[in-house]
Amino acid sequence: MKTFSRIAAGAMILATVATTSMAEDYPSQPIEVVTHASAGGGTDTTARTMLIRARRELGVDAFVQIKKGGGGAVAMSYASGKAADGHTLMAITPTHLITMARGRAPIGIDEIKGIARSTDDPIIIVVNKDTGIESLEQLIESSKSSPVKWGGTQAGGIDHIAAMTFANKSGAKVAYVPFDGGGAIITNLMGGNLQAAGLNYGEAVDGIESGDFVPLAIMAQERLAILPDTPTVGELGIDGVNFSTVRGVIVMKDVPADRAALLEEKLIKGMSHGTYQAYLSGIGLDASSVAGSEVWDAQIREMYDNIYTTLGELGLRK
C-alpha cells in the first residue's frame, strides 16, 4: 500500500512536470490554418506555399483546413470555437471583412489580431486603349456623359466596393458589371465590352505590356515598383481609396502575446525563403507583400472601415 502511494505520488509529480513543460513548449501540436475557399484557389495556394517552409521554422507539422461557406462565416465560427492556444490560425481576405461588416459573421473586427500578411496586391484602375482615355481625370470626365462600364467580381465583393468608393469620392459615374471570375473580366475588357476594370497587377500585366490596357492609377498609398509611372489615386487628389487583394493570417485576440509574436517571427522567416518568394514573383508580386503584425493589423482595420461605409451607401449592410 505504501509502495503504491509512493508510486502514485511520483507519477503525479511527473505528470505536473510534464504539463508545465508542455505549456512552455509551444508549438506542441500541428498548426491548423483555416481557410474559406476551395482547394486550388488563390487563398488555398498561398496558404499551402507559405506552409512549405513554415513547418520547418515552427518545428511542427502544419496543415490547411478548408471550411467553406457563408463568405468565410463558417471558417470564422470554426476558428473562433477552437482553443485560443495559438495552434489555430485563420487565413483571411477582404471577403471576411465584408462578411463581418454585413453583420453575417460570428465574430467582429475587434476579436481578431493580425499576425502576418502574405500577399498584398493593390487594385489598379485600367482601361481598354480603344477608349482613348489616358488619365484618371479623362475617365471621370467622360463618365459623366455616359457611365463607364466597369468590370469586377461579385456585387457586394471587394472589387465592387472599391469601384463604388472610387465613384463616390471622385464623382465618376460607374455602371458596375459583375463577373464570375478574373478571367471573364479580362476577356471582356480585351474584347471591348468593358471600358474599365479594377485589376491586380498579375491579371493586368499581359494587357499592359501588349499595350491593350492603359493603367491609370493604383488604389494604394504608394506607387508600385513595377509600374513607376502610374500614379496612386491619392496623388490625383482623391483620398481614402486604398483597396487591395490582401491575404494574411490572423489569430483570435485571446491568444497569448508571446505565442502570437513567435508565430509572426516564424511565419515571416518562412516566407522570406526562396520557395515562397518565387511564388510571389510568379503571381506578379514582390517581397514587399510580406509584412508583420503592425502593418497588417492596421491595414485590416482601415479597409474594414472603408468597406463598412461603402456597404452602407450601397444599401447592402443591415
Added chain:
Amino acid sequence: MDVLGGLLEILQPTTLLLIMAGTIVGVLVGALPGLSSSMAVALLLPFTIYLEPIPAIAMLAALYCAGTFGGSITAILINAPGAPPAAATAFDGYPLAKRGEAGKALGMAAVSSVAGGIFSLVVLILAAPALATIAYRFGPPEYFALTVFGLSMLASISGKSAVKNLIGGAFGVLLATVGVDLTTGVERFTFGVPQLYEGISFIPVLIGLFAMAELLDQAGQKDSPLERFNMSALKLPGLNDFKRVWKTILRSSGIGTFVGILPAEGSTVAAMMGYNEAKRWSKNKENFGKGEIEGVAGPEAANNAATGGAMVPTLALGIPGSATAAVILGGLQIHGLRPGPYLFENQPNLLYAIFFAMLIANFVFLGFGLIGAKHFSRISLIPRQFLWPTVFCLCVVGAYGVGQSMSDVYIMLVAGLIGYFLNRAGFSPAPIIMGLVLGHLVENSLAQSMILFDQDLGQFLSRPIALFFFALAILSIASSPLSAWLKGRRRADAPAYKDLNE
C-alpha cells in the same frame, strides 16, 4: 521545330513516368464522387515545386485529362457520376449497365474520351494562338444566346413527357438561384443559413439525384429474387458499335473543343451539349435515356475534347478555361512562368510539351480504360443487396468530401429523396441537372448584358454571334413541330398507299 522540341522534352523517362502516375491518379480521383481533378491537382501542386517545370506541368495536365474520363466509370456502373462532366454519361451509361452491357458502355466511354481528347489536342497543336482569340469574341450577350440554345433542347432531353421535362428544368434553374446573386449581391432562398450563402454545390445534388435516388428505388425491390447478369456484361464494344457512333464522336469532339475554349464554360456544359446534339442527330432518338450507346459517346467525346480546349485560353492568354485549368495556371506561376502571349513567343517548347503530355495521357488511359473496362464491369455482377449499401457509403463520403461539410451531406440526402419521388412521378433527372448547370449562366449573362446594353434589350440585334445562336435556338424549338407537320403532310399526300396497305 518548336513542336519537335516540345516532343523531345517530353520523351524523358522520368517525365513519362510522371505522366503515367498522373494519369492513373487522375482516373481514380475522377471515378470517386466528391474527389475532383481540380482538388487533386491543387493537392499535388506543392510537391511539384521540387520538379522541373515541364515534368511538373506535364503530370498535372495528364491528371486533368484522365480525371475527366474517370468520372464516367462510376457514372456507368453505379449511376454516381464521379465528377460533374460525367453527369450526362449516366443518362444512358447506367441503363446500359443495368441491362447487362457495362463492358460495352465502359469501353465506348474510354474510346470516345480518347478520340475527343486527341481531336482537340491536334486542333490545338495546329492552331492554338489563332483559336485563343475566339475567347475575346464571346461577351455576356454571346454567352446568353449560347445558353439559350443549350436550353432549347430541355423539353426533349429525356424520353419522358415534354411538360415534365420543362417542369424539371425549371426546378433546376430555381435551385441555381439559391445563394448570393452575382449581379445584385442580394441573398436569395438562403433562409439565413450560412452554408447556403454561396449557393448549392453541384456535386451533392448530382450524387443525390442519381445515385441516392437509384439506391432508394433498388431498396424498394428488396424482396425480388437475386438476378445475375451473365458474363457477356464484360464484353467490350465491337466494330459495329463504332460504325454507328463515329459521326457522334466527331461532332461532339468539335463541340467540346469549341465550348472548352470559351472561358467560364467547361466540360460539364460541353458534355450536356454533346449529349443534346447526339440525340438531335440520332436515328434512334427514342432509345435515348434507355441505354443508347450514342448517348455515352456523345458526352464523353465532348467533355474530354473540352479539357484540351480549356488549355488554349489558359496557356495562350493566361485566362483559365476551367476550374482545373485555373489550378494548373497557379502551378505555372509557382514555377515562375507567366502564361500568356509572352509564353507563346518565348517558350513555345513548353507549350507543345504540355500538349504532348496530354496526348500521351490520352493513350495511357485508353489502355487503362479498355483493360479496366473488363474488370470494372464486374461491379455490375455484384448482387445489388451487397452493392448498394456500399454505394451509400460512397455517396456520403463523396458529398462530404467536396467542402468537408455536413451540410453537403444533408443536401445530398434531400436531393436523393426528391429524386426518388420525382422518378416515381415520371420525371427524369436529366432536365433538372441541365437547368442547374445552365441556370447560373443564363441568368448571369442576361443580367450582365442588360447592364452593358444600358437596359436596352434591342441591342442584342447588334451582336451577330448572339443572333446566330438565337436563330439556332429557334430552329431547334421549331424543328420538332415542323417535322411532325411535314410528316403529317406526306401522309396526307399519299392516302392511296395507305389504303392499299390496309
